[in-house]
Amino acid sequence: SQTIHQWPATLVQPVGSPLSLECTVEGTSNPNLYWYRQAAGRGLQLLFYSIGIDQISSEVPQNLSASRPQDRQFILSSKKLLLSDSGFYLCAWSVYAGAMRTEAFFGQGTRLTVV
Amino acid sequence: SQELEQSPQSLIVQEGKNLTINCTSSKTLYGLYWYKQKYGEGLIFLMMLQKGGEEKSHEKITAKLDEKKQQSSLHITASQPSHAGIYLCGADAAGGFKTIFGAGTRLFVKA
Numbered sequence: 001s002q003t004i005h006q007w008p009a010t011l012v013q014p015v016g017s018p019l020s021l022e023c024t025v026e027g028t029s030n031p032n033l034y035w036y037r038q039a040a041g042r043g044l045q046l047l048f049y050s051i052g053i054d055q056i057s058s059e060v061p062q063n064l065s066a067s068r069p070q071d072r073q074f075i076l077s078s079k080k081l082l083l084s085d086s087g088f089y090l091c092a093w094s095v096y097a098g099a100m101r102t103e104a105f106f107g108q109g110t111r112l113t114v115v
Numbered sequence: 116s117q118e119l120e121q122s123p124q125s126l127i128v129q130e131g132k133n134l135t136i137n138c139t140s141s142k143t144l145y146g147l148y149w150y151k152q153k154y155g156e157g158l159i160f161l162m163m164l165q166k167g168g169e170e171k172s173h174e175k176i177t178a179k180l181d182e183k184k185q186q187s188s189l190h191i192t193a194s195q196p197s198h199a200g201i202y203l204c205g206a207d208a209a210g211g212f213k214t215i216f217g218a219g220t221r222l223f224v225k226a
Binding site for chain 1: 146148156158159160163203207212213216217219
């Protein structure tokens with residue numbers, strides 16, 4: 001069966017420090033991968049999505065970047081964190097079943113607090 | 116770009132009461148998803164609707180997609196404390212490569 005691992009679960013980082021959040025998927029090949037952010041009291045904002053290795057689309061201009069060094073690994077990074085980067089970060093995956101894309105399956109999230 | 120509006124933003128109901136959450140799209144929906152989220156956790160998939168007029172049920176939760184495929188509703192019958200959480204609707208966008216979400220409806224169930 002497929003599983004998704006996201007870590008760390010919580011993170012407190014000072015302003016100006018770097019960030020690296022990692023997400024890995026097991027049990028499937030060539031998944032679509034996604035990074036979402038959920039700010040307090042707000043919905044899910046799609047940050048990046050990837051349909052293949054080194055194929056990444058950025059949805060919003062921001063202080064973050066994403067990389068996909070392997071088929072089932074998706075990394076969210078920042079060189080210098082801002083206070084506004086605080087939030088709940090969720091990784092997700094989906095695949096194509098025939099011509100249809102499955103629903104997205106989510107990790108347990110990382111709560112990032114920038115202080 | 117496509118946007119999803121959910122209403123209400125929050126809802127407090129007495130245990131045993133029925134409730135409805137709505138999701139309206141600015142464009143035709145080709146894949147509409149309902150998820151539930153408990154605070155501080157990931158999203159749990161509930162149901163997916165694709166066809167106009169489609170209706171699906173799981174236990175006491177029923178989701179419908181209207182004929183014009185621009186509005187969906189989630190109905191909970193005889194609510195229980197276990198139904199409490201945030202309900203989010205999502206929709207396929209960009210040729211189906213990604214899913215966008217509404218702001219969510221926070222449901223509280225009073226015992």
